Amino acid sequence: MPEMIRFAWGTSTLGDFMLAVSDKGLVAAEFSPDHGATEEALHARFPDAEVVNKQQELADCLEKVRQAIEEPAFDPTVALDLRGTPYEIGVWSMLRAIPMGETTTYGALAVKLGTRDAREVTDAIARNPIAVLVPCHRVVKKDGSISGYRWGVKRKRELLRREQNAGLYGH
DNA sequence: GAATTGTCACCAG
């Protein structure tokens, strides 16, 4: 019996996003304007799984994630099914420990993890498959500037701006 | 902001 991966598309003010869940939890959440290519990538990532569109079943989940994108203060209680090397899981766990509205740096994470180079952390973060819910956007360069983001620097800036507004003005 | 230099892990040859 092959594993089943269900996916669905949602829209937000930051663009369309796709969710994919296994029977354990979320395995992917990606921004993309190109539905076809993203679904193909999902097949490629889970070659032995049955990948099916379950728009209705995931409606609740879609709404939660959409709300998390629009309102940073909202904490979606969605199960995550993180898949990666132990090192990557460690990095992603640290990302989820960053409080809303705060940022850290690649270098600081490298030190905490006992890694030699910030780039090793960067690699792991760049492989994060779950946008927003694993807040890879809360990691910036040491001088506070934003250098890159897997789903577009513009989205990263916008996410941070929203979080900072939520912290300063309470809404 | 952009360009430059230093660096380090990783990979292809």
Next chain:
DNA sequence: CTGGTGACAATTC
């Protein structure tokens, strides 16, 4: 080993 490449970092203009 050599060369190329980065979601880095520090410095400089």
